[in-house]
Amino acid sequence: MLSVEQTPPVLQQLESFRGIVGDAHVYVDPEVLSAYASDETEDLHYLPDVVLKPRTPDEISRILRICNEHRIPVTPRGAGTGLSGGALPHLGGVLLSLERMNSILHIDERNLQVTTEPGVITEVLQNxxxxxxxxxxxxxxxxGSCMIGGNIAENSGGPKAVKYGVVKDYVLNLEVVLASGEIIWTGANVLKNATGYNLTQLVVGSEGTLGIVTKVVLKLLPHPQLDLLMLVPFRSAEKACEAVSAIFRAGYTPSALEFMERDALEWVMRFVDNSIVPIEDDVVAHLLIEVDGNDMDVLLKDMEGIAAIVQDYDCSDILFADDAQQKEQLWKLRRRVGEAVKSNSVYKEEDTVVPRAELPRLLKGVKDIGNKYGFHSVCYGHAGDGNLHVNIIKGDLSDEAWNGSLKEGIREIFILVKELGxxxxxxxxxxxxxxxxxxLVFDDVQLRLMRQIKQIFDPKGILNAGKIFDSETL
Amino acid sequence: MLSVEQTPPVLQQLESFRGIVGDAHVYVDPEVLSAYASDETEDLHYLPDVVLKPRTPDEISRILRICNEHRIPVTPRGAGTGLSGGALPHLGGVLLSLERMNSILHIDERNLQVTTEPGVITEVLQNxxxxxxxxxxxxxxxxGSCMIGGNIAENSGGPKAVKYGVVKDYVLNLEVVLASGEIIWTGANVLKNATGYNLTQLVVGSEGTLGIVTKVVLKLLPHPQLDLLMLVPFRSAEKACEAVSAIFRAGYTPSALEFMERDALEWVMRFVDNSIVPIEDDVVAHLLIEVDGNDMDVLLKDMEGIAAIVQDYDCSDILFADDAQQKEQLWKLRRRVGEAVKSNSVYKEEDTVVPRAELPRLLKGVKDIGNKYGFHSVCYGHAGDGNLHVNIIKGDLSDEAWNGSLKEGIREIFILVKELGxxxxxxxxxxxxxxxxxxLVFDDVQLRLMRQIKQIFDPKGILNAGKIFDSETL
Structure with a gap:
């Protein structure tokens, strides 16, 4: 057994942690640690030293005070569904799971707001x-598995973002525990706010590096009553991308406008054992297009208008979803593309985003760079937002190329992304x-400002250290 | 004539300033200084030492380098239409007018974006x-007179915010000159962004204290083709406010939902010499309600639905605007209420905002506090957002009460606002x-974070010093 001197600082604090969250919520057994060693990012694994599952902001505050004093790294984690490694405890230390903070505290029907804890699963909240x-x-x-807290950390989007915006557009106010253990609210529960700096929007998308979000006040909308969905096959992927901006230029705002390359759709159909969509030989990409609202006549008119536009971009026969079941099937395919790709091969996913009309150039560039570096990519994503997920497939690529020259290829993709705005x-x-x-996208001045902001919120750099930037302290 | 030793630092730099922006754009004559001594806030006047009108980010960068070196206060100014004194040069120094930076640089119809300079008048951009x-x-x-740059500084709203959001919801990217003279872009020209901290949203609403915005990239929408407008008179102001949240709870999202007390409407009708609206004796408040969209049947149905709801809140005969001219007349009344109140008496305007359903309690509280402290208030504002402008009228109030006990009354209003969320x-x-x-709304921890952010962006505190917080350096 290690003497106290040799025990890492974090393990010296186990009794204190047990005193705070209770014995049952402090985990050091290897099996549990291993379950928290990965998120959904590539094939990466890092063991934490201890997993803590607090239940209240006050418990988190007390944990952070200890960790701050002893410079123990703290990695916050929601459901571990992230795709950039934000929840990976790559420096060991405390893995702080928010999963027990899973209550929806108040659905305020008078004000169209909801106050929730961060560990609530997104779909549970939606339902x-x-x-x-x-x-x-x-x-x-x-x-179906990710949590609101993680969504806030990453400023998540999804298919509806094209019409309704991303997470940041719904967050009104956050309760946040700072590294010091101090607890603040970032704003107020109001739709308009011109009172001091926008701390709320600074925390949204900060990936757990500025504080631990413990309560969330979200804006809600009246639920649209109707929607229509169609799947449009194209004989040219670039033409599919060109159709996207044509739809918006014509004045339509679909509630979803998703792009999938042929591989993506084929793989996911195999993956879910569900071949509802026959794909003609010359089809190389699809757009999945949804409109929503409260008046069926308007939606039908919108769908007709959009269908007329896509005809100009060399599309094949459009599949209009007949009923709720077929809509759900199509959406299931789209939602599970990521899993299907992952199950197919080791892969790296790049989350590129450009101004919408630049999508065709981005897609062409990605393929050209792939040819240059010898990699195959499967692309899909939220075309309406200009957000293209580029999945680089390991396939037959040598380990050497995968871990070596591929980085140059990725770098070229990102340089292109930057050039396209x-x-x-x-x-x-x-x-x-x-x-x-x-x-590649921020210069020294921008990075300095961001690092200094990090330092204000977390002077010793304990919170998700080494994420976004290399760790500067600890 | 003053010797160099006695000349304030700012006046020692006049030659340098002339070298940067040209002789014609450096002003020290008292008449010009006086024209820049006020904005639209109360009856406040502070003379700057010099007015500079640069034309480029590079000129601003060079000006700020000098001011930063010599600790000269710099007050940025758009059109000077602000209502909280943000553009008042209360410490003298440089008044930096952005009025010459008034070009719309690029309307990107492919991507539904516009890139503009900050000195463009909002309505000019809209048109x-x-x-x-x-x-x-x-x-x-x-x-019609305010500028985009000022709108960004204050995170402005307006009537359309209830459906379409405020300025922050449209700003994609900003070019900003820091106090050091360094020039950064805050983000990228994209609809979704999960790349580092959100510097864009930190600058929006920062009231010119973090940097000088020199270019602005805004998201645009397809323009709705149709709208309908109605004016609804109520016999109880609180009932009018109750009707507001009932409309949203029923699933309607008007494109404007404005509240006006009787005084506000009467005063503005006198002010614009325009008595298009007969007001019955028992009417004490009005709601101005607009819906917009692209389908007249839907809009008519929405208007009918809303009209049915307001009947339950003791409203009188609804005036439906007949045509474009009548709509414009009604909107002119609403837009000029502020001027009308201002012309009527010395006043102070409080820009309260609460969760929408708390408006009736806020309004009642404001009147109760008014009775307690002996002041009359005229209230109007963006009821759909819970944003009520409380105009406290000096009227017969003694100077002593106006400058003394009134502050306690305002404090009580804000305490109530805070209590209501x-x-x-x-x-x-x-x-x-x-x-x-x-x-009243931020504790020491929140204020400390904000002050530290200020210090990162502007270590010597030269930019709009003493705004939002008391000046800490210079």
Whole structure:
């Protein structure tokens, strides 16, 4: 057994942690640690020293005071569905799971707001407010398992973002525990706010590096009553992308406008054992297009208008979803594309985003770069937002190329993204795996400001250390 | 003549300033200084030492380098239409007018974006994009004279915010000159962004204290083609406020939902010499309600639905605007209420905001507090957002009460606002005149974070020093 001197600082604090959260919620057994060693990012694993599952902001405050004093790294984690390694405890230390903070505290039907804890699963929250006729639009593909807290950390999007916006557009106010253990609210529960700096929007998308979000006040909308869905096959992927911006230029705002390359659709159909969509030989990509609202005549007119536009871009026969079941089937395919790709091969996912009309150039560029570096990519994503997920498939690529020259290819993709007016993550965050590319889009001044902000909130750098930027302290 | 030793630092730099912006754009004559001594806030006047009118980010960068070196206060100014004293040069120094930076640089019809300089008048921008069928919704009442840069500084709202959101919801990316003279972009021209901290949203609403915005990239929407407008008179102001949240609870999202007390409407009708609205004796407040969209049947149905709801709240005969001219007349009345109140008496305007359903309690509380402290208030505002402008009228109040005990009354209003879950400014900002009330809504920890952020961006505190918080350096 290690003497006290040799025991890592974090393990010296186990008794204190047990005193705070209770014995049952402090885990050091290897099996549990291993279950918290990965998120959904590539094939990465890092064991934490201890997993803590607090139940209250006060418990988190007391944990952070200890960790701050002893410079123990703290990695916050929701459901671990992230795709940039944000929840990976790569420095060991405390893995702080928010999963027990899973109560929806108050659905305020008078004000169209909900106050929730961060450990609530996104779909659970959506269904709970849906029962009151209300709508929380942000819906990452992982909505059945991801948590609101993680969505806030990454400023998540999802298919509805194109019409309804992303997480940041719904967050009114946050309760946050700072590294010091101090607890603040970032704003007020109001729709308009011109009172001091916008701390709320600074925390949204900060990937757990500025504080631990313990309560969330979200804006809700009346739930749209109707929607229509169609799947449009194209004989040219670039033409499919061109059709996207034509739809918006014509004045339509679909509630979803998703792009899938042929591989993506074929793989996911195999993956879910569900071949509802016959694909003609010359089809190379699809758009999945939804409109929603409260008047069927208007929706039908919108769908007709959009169908007329896509005809100009060399599309094949459009599949209009007949009923709720077929809509659900199509959406299931779209939502599970990521899993299907993952099950197919080792892969790396790049979360590129550009101004919408630049999508065709982005897609062409990705393929050209793939040819140059010898990799195959499967692309899909939220075309209406200009957000293209580029999945680079290991396939037959040598380990050498995979771990070596591929990085240059990724770098070229991101340089292209920047040239097109875009940036390197639309909704997955920078986390651990993208931080080396951050200097491609931010110069020293921007990075200095961000690092200094980090230092204000977390002077010793204990919170999700080494995410977004390399760790500076600890 | 003063010797060099006696000359204030700012006046020692006049030659340098002339070298940067040209002789013609450096002003020290008292008449010009006086024209820049006030904004639209109360009856406040502070003379700057010099007015500079740069034309480029590079000129601003060079000006700020000098001011930073010599600790010269710099007050940025758009059109000077602000209501919290943000553009008042209360410490003298440089008044930096952005009025010459008034070009719309690029209307990107492919991506539904516009890139503009900050000195463009809001309505000019709106009309320019309207010609392309596009829509920039944020429309402060002063839109005919206020500038985009000022709108960003204050995170302005306006009537359309209830459906379309405020300025922050449209800003994608900003070019900002820091106090050091360094020039950054805050983000990227994309609809979704999970790449580092959200510097864009930190600058929006920061009231010119973090940097000088020199280019602005805004998201645009397709312009709605149709709208309908009605004016609903109520026999109880609280019932009018109750009707507001009932409309939203029923699933309607009007494109404007404005509240006006009887005094406000009567005063503005006198002010614009326009008595299109006969007001029955027992009517004490009005709601102005607009719906917009692209389908007249839907709009008519919405209007009918809303009209049915307001009947339950003791309203009198609804006036439906007949045509474009009558709509414009009604909107003119609403937009000029502020001017009418101002012309009527010395006044102080409080920009309260609460969760929408708390409006009736806020209004009742404001009147009770008025009775207690002996002041009359005229209230109007963006009821759909819970944003109520409380205009406290000096009227017969003694100077002693006006400058003394009234502050206690305002303090009580803000305490009530806080109790109701709201905050002290919805769209006017804190500026100079509200900063003493900021500790009512933020504790020491929140204020410390904000002050530290200020220090990162502007270590010597030269930029709009003494706004939002008391000046700490210089």
């Amino acid at each position: 709970a407010v849906r029962e009151k006729g209300l709508f929380y639009p942000p819906d990452p593909s992982s909505r 875009g940036t390197i993550s639309g909704e997955h965050g920078i986390g651990l795996v993208q931080k080396e590319y951050l200097p | 320019a994009v309207r010609e392309k069928g596009l829509f920039y919704p944020p429309d402060p009442s002063s839109r 709201g905050t002290i400014s919805g769209e006017h900002g804190i500026g100079l005149v509200q900063k003493e009330y900021l500790p």
